[in-house]
Amino acid sequence: MDLSVISEDLAEIEGQISDLFRALSNGFQKLEKVKDPNRRSRQLEELTDKMRECKRLIKNFDRAVKEEEGRTTADTNKMLSDKKQSMIKELNSYVALKKQYASSLDTKRVDLFDGPSEADHDENNVLLAANMSNQQLMDNGNRMMDETDQAIERSKKVVEDTVNVGAETAAALKAQTEQMSRIVNELDSIHFSIKKATKLVKEIGRQVATDRCIMAMLVLIVIGVIAIIIVKIVNPHNKAIRDIPGLAPPAQSNRKLLWDLNET
Template sequence: MDSLSGVSGTLAELDGQIADIFRALSNGFQKLEKIKDANRQSRQLEELTGKMRECKRLIKEFDQGIKEEEASYDFETNKMLSEKKQSMIKELNSYVALRKKYSSSLDNKRVDLFDGPEVNEGPSQDNGMLASTMTNQQLMDTGHRMMNETDQAIQRSKQVVEETINVGAETAAALKAQTDQMNRIVNELDSIHFSIKKASQLVKEIGRQVATDRCIMAMLFLIVCGVVAIIIVKIVNPKNKSIQDIPGLAPPAPGRKLLWDVC
């Protein structure tokens, strides 16, 4: 870089601080290439981002100092200071590009820690220029562009909110339908439980009735067996006196003789 001999101590001090940061950034990115762990890479990248942010602030102060002391220097000195500033901006942008490269490779989704757009040495890219180096028209164009981007972001946010509301309404309707269906299922289960209870009681009644009928049939069967047994015994042993006393099984009484039969 060109020497800053003959300029104020403030500009020379700022130039030294910026040069120190550039050396730290160079060493930091060289170290970053050797780190394999993603978490360590992320922490190293955040540290380098902080240094770039500090460097950007110092470049703004350097540019402001040039404008304040412009009248004190000749044309060649002012030209040298302007070229020095552009060189600083170019070098910073090279580190910003490296930061973006590593952020993309790490799939870094965090909010960008670098506050504001990156600086640029030429007026052709308004997004990267320092505000202090922009003309009024460039500032207005940049402001309109940022407003348009903000409006688009707000519109996208509104669309997302509307879609979220619609999804929520559909979810609520589905939950209500499922709740109604569950209530119907519970009612049907209650009806089934009541029917099962009634059927159980009916089965018990039928069981008691069948048991009673079986007892009666058993008694009838025993009576029939007794009668059959008596008949069999009577046939086998007709002179059995114990059987003659049973009504209906006693032998027939001797026939009565009529008076005219005797005569």
């Protein structure tokens, strides 16, 4: 195939498919020499993975060919279509060979496309694709692209919903963070107020204690004075308290005595 008339993407895909076909050919040749059933089953699974990858590349090749149709000549388009059909037929030959080995090993668990029913269905699709016209292949490809677009739209919607939920969660977390900051500030203010109130209560307690001491002393003084007055009233001739100012007995009798002496 002349690679100069096709794009680099198509040439790269074709090269990958060719490498896989060579690996499949060598693998099946080696598989014929293997006698151990378990080892043969493992190698057959490896070859099945290569066929699965080859089918995926053929689909990519077909998609790239459709994208290049408007930019290439009719001869080039026909050449690419023939190349695709050739790839499909070669892959079908390996699929049939794989079925033959799988049947001989009685390993129905070995599948080409993830599960027994899905594998048989996909293999039949590959076989039918060889008999489809270009228009049928294009229609089938367009249908698959529509389904892919719908799946992409659904995925975009899921991503959009996820982003919205993430934004709402971030906003809620931000609001909660601000609320926690306000609560911390209020707790700091309350703690400061409690410390200030405690200090004030201590000062008031000290003042009250001092006032109580003063009051106690005044009470003792008043009680002492009252006691002296009572004693003086009860015993006015008590010499122990006659010299106390205001409590000494009246000096009238002494003055009278001095007057009498003057008269004589």
